[in-house]
Structures are given as structure tokens and as C-alpha cells.
Amino acid sequence: MTGATAKRPRTxxxxxxxxxxxxxxxxxxxxxxxxxxxxxxxASQRSAGGTLRFAGGQVTVQALDDRTxxxxxxxxxxxxxxTSREWAPRLVAAGAVVVDNSSAFRMDPKVPLVVPEINGDxxxxxxxxxxxxxxxxxISLMAAAPLHRAFGLRRITACSYQAVSGAGLPxxxxxxxxxxxxxxxxxxxxxxxxxxxxxNVFPHDSPLLPDGSNEEETKLVNESRRILGLNELRxxxxxxxxxxxxxxxxxxxxxxxxxxxxxxxxxxxAKADGVRLVDERAGAPADPxxxxxxxxxxxxxxxxxxxxxxxxxxxxxxxxDQLLKGAALNAIQIAERLITAx
Ligand SMILES: NC(=O)c1ccc[n+]([C@@H]2O[C@H](COP(=O)([O-])OP(=O)(O)OC[C@H]3O[C@@H](n4cnc5c(N)ncnc54)[C@H](OP(=O)(O)O)[C@@H]3O)[C@@H](O)[C@H]2O)c1
Numbered sequence: 144m145t146g147a148t149a150k151r152p153r154t155x156x157x158x159x160x161x162x163x164x165x166x167x168x169x170x171x172x173x174x175x176x177x178x179x180x181x182x183x184x185x186a187s188q189r190s191a192g193g194t195l196r197f198a199g200g201q202v203t204v205q206a207l208d209d210r211t212x213x214x215x216x217x218x219x220x221x222x223x224x225x226t227s228r229e230w231a232p233r234l235v236a237a238g239a240v241v242v243d244n245s246s247a248f249r250m251d252p253k254v255p256l257v258v259p260e261i262n263g264d265x266x267x268x269x270x271x272x273x274x275x276x277x278x279x280x281x282i283s284l285m286a287a288a289p290l291h292r293a294f295g296l297r298r299i300t301a302c303s304y305q306a307v308s309g310a311g312l313p314x315x316x317x318x319x320x321x322x323x324x325x326x327x328x329x330x331x332x333x334x335x336x337x338x339x340x341x342x343n344v345f346p347h348d349s350p351l352l353p354d355g356s357n358e359e360e361t362k363l364v365n366e367s368r369r370i371l372g373l374n375e376l377r378x379x380x381x382x383x384x385x386x387x388x389x390x391x392x393x394x395x396x397x398x399x400x401x402x403x404x405x406x407x408x409x410x411x412x413a414k415a416d417g418v419r420l421v422d423e424r425a426g427a428p429a430d431p432x433x434x435x436x437x438x439x440x441x442x443x444x445x446x447x448x449x450x451x452x453x454x455x456x457x458x459x460x461x462x463x464d465q466l467l468k469g470a471a472l473n474a475i476q477i478a479e480r481l482i483t484a485x
Contacts, residue, residue: 149483152180154214156239158207158230159221160184160195163312164244167471168219173198175475178482185211186222215239217482219474235271240481242474248274249366256369259476260416261288266480273477276370277362278469279303279382283393284370285440285468286461289415290408291371295400297455298377301363302394305347306387306431307340309465314340315388340386347382357382390431391469392462398451405445408457412442417468420445434462438472 155172159165165186172179184195184202191206205211207230212218218234220227220243227247234241248254255265256274258281266273276284283301290296308315314335321331321341333339336348349358356364360380368376385392413420419439421429429441440463448456463469 150178152178153216154181155179156183156185156215156218158185158218161186161190161204162221163308163466164221164470167466168221169195169197171472171475177475183211212237217478220244231272241272242275242477244275244470244474256366257477258284258370258473259480262370263480269481275474276366278309278465279391280363280366281469281473282391282440282461282463283395284367285418286442286459287397289411290397293411294403296397297400298398300379300396303382304385304392305382306389306391308389310335318386344383344385347384387431389464389466390434390462391465392431394460396448396458398456402454403457405447408445418442428460429462431462434464437464438467440468
């Protein structure tokens, strides 16, 4: 496919456009100059007729149905997994290429699970359905994958500090509401999460599995293995929700096959696409406020991990906006490759 074909205007649908990820997708489609001919902002029947901002103007939200998916060239699915399971095959049958943000297809061997900077070559065959990985997985692997290529990853230990917006717009609004309640002396109410997020931290709210892990932790284990192509990779994870609006942080402890020095790791990370080293020795380490609304995954505190086999371990701190690189931005990067691949 030629560059001219890549620039041909497409009919693009964002499904879940009213949500936290969907709104970011609208923003990045415009700011990255994705070749949008017609934009369809689609959500549930509840939101139909409302308006959203796009490209300096307003678009009217349409309900997801058989009529609104006709003629779609590119679909960014940003609704729940059940909606994706039902509508991704219908979109593909109607001729669209589909990037799905939900967990519905991530472990389906027929559907590539892609972070373009890591395994973007899986897009060359121009699949019609691609799964966007879990946000904590993307933010962790953006740092771990280039180090793996250089030193051979043997083990990941990850502890996450996850923003409330990882649970969608209502969760972000709940934290903001709790801050207002507290400031005005009212009782702090929790509805989206079981516990207040304001002035609190708790283990990730996803369902518990029989082995005692929660689903978020299991996603990081399984998806990391799949994306890196390391079926036997040892991965230890604890996922935690923190009272942050947007941008997840992950404390990573990585053990490698080959010896690794922090300076050598910094050199690798400094050259890695989509990563920005924030050297705490020249100021403050990266934090969620620095990463919020930005495209890059920030990495700080690269140091020796004394708990690993001597000389083979690194500890580091990685932070990224999970609504962007962890979701909408990664999805649009995939879509950009899909319209130029082949
Ligand atoms: N938030 C993150 O950081 C993040 C990161 C990675 C992946 N994801 C995934 O991205 C997806 C969207 O997450 P989010 O955080 O943006 O959630 P959200 O803020 O709750 O938004 C959900 C969106 O889905 C729409 N929707 C719900 N049911 C629908 C239906 N039956 N038909 C059509 N649209 C429907 C909603 O429309 P209405 O407004 O009409 O209800 C809304 O636009 C989820 O699968 C999530 O797991 C999220």
C-alpha cells in the first residue's frame, strides 16, 4: 500500500466515544492527523443525541447498531468486553479493521496483541482485528522490552500504583467528587469502588481468581509472556489502586540472563522509542502528574537490584498515562500501521 493510500480519508468509528478512553481517542485522532474523512462517535443508546468535541467542532453521538457500523473503515472499540465480543466480529464482517481496547480478545491466539514499539511486526500481515494490551502491561513493557532485547529478561517483579481513571470516567468523577465532599465537610461516598479512593490505597478492584490473584495481576502475567514471546517468563505482580486521577506507575524489578549495569540500561532506555528517561539526579523522579496527558512512558530510578543474582538485576520506576499509551494512543498507533501495512 502506498503513502497516498495511507492518507486516503477513512470513515473512522470510535465506539465508547463518551468514555475515558474514547474521548482521548477522539483527541489523538485529530492531533496525530489520522486521515479521518467521516468520524462516527458511537456509544450506547443512553448517550445517543449528545455531543462531543472533535477537531475544534462538535460531533453528535450515535447509538451502536447495525446501521451505524455500515461503511466503517477503521473502528476503535473502547467499550466493555461484552460489547467488543458482540460487535468486533460484526465490524470485521462489515469490512472494518478493528482495534479493541477491552480484554475480550487479548489471549485469543488468532488475534495479535500488539504494542507497536515492541511487536509491531505482527501488523505487517494486516490483521482485521487487533487487541490492545492491558494498560499496566503496556506501561511496564515499554521499559522492560528494550532491556530484554539488550540483556535477555529472565524475571519480572512488578508492583503497580494505578490511577482511578483506569476504571473509566465514573471512577475519575468519583475521586473528584470525594475531594469536594471532603473539602466541604460532607461524608465521603464510594459507589464505583467498594472503598473510598481519597486518602486511601487498596489492592486492585478487579475480580479475585481461585489462586488469590486478581484479574489485573493475571493480565500482566499472561499478556507480558505473549507480547514478549516468552512463554515461561517468571512474572510476580501486585496491583494497587491509588488516589491519582490519571497515569499509572509501576515499580519494576527485572532479572536478566546477562550481566547489566545501570548506566548501560540507561543508554538502552534513552534510545527506546516512546520512552523518556527522567533522571532523578537532575531533579525529581517521574510521577503521574508529569506523565499525565503525555505520550511518552517515563522511566526513573534505574538502579541495581541487590535481591537478584549479583549483577543481573535492575530496579526501576516507570510511569505512563494509561488513557493514552495504555489505551487510546496505542490503539491509534496500531490503526496507523494497519492503514499503511500490506
Ligand atoms: N480506562 C483505562 O485506563 C483503560 C485502559 C486500557 C483499556 N481500557 C479498556 O477500554 C474500554 C473503555 O474503558 P473506559 O475506561 O473508557 O470506560 P468508560 O469511561 O466507562 O467508558 C465506557 C464507554 O463504553 C460505552 N458503552 C457501554 N456500553 C455500551 C454498549 N452496550 N454499546 C455501546 N457503547 C457502550 C459507554 O457509553 P455510554 O456513555 O453511552 O454509557 C462509554 O462510552 C474498556 O474495555 C476498558 O477495559 C481502559
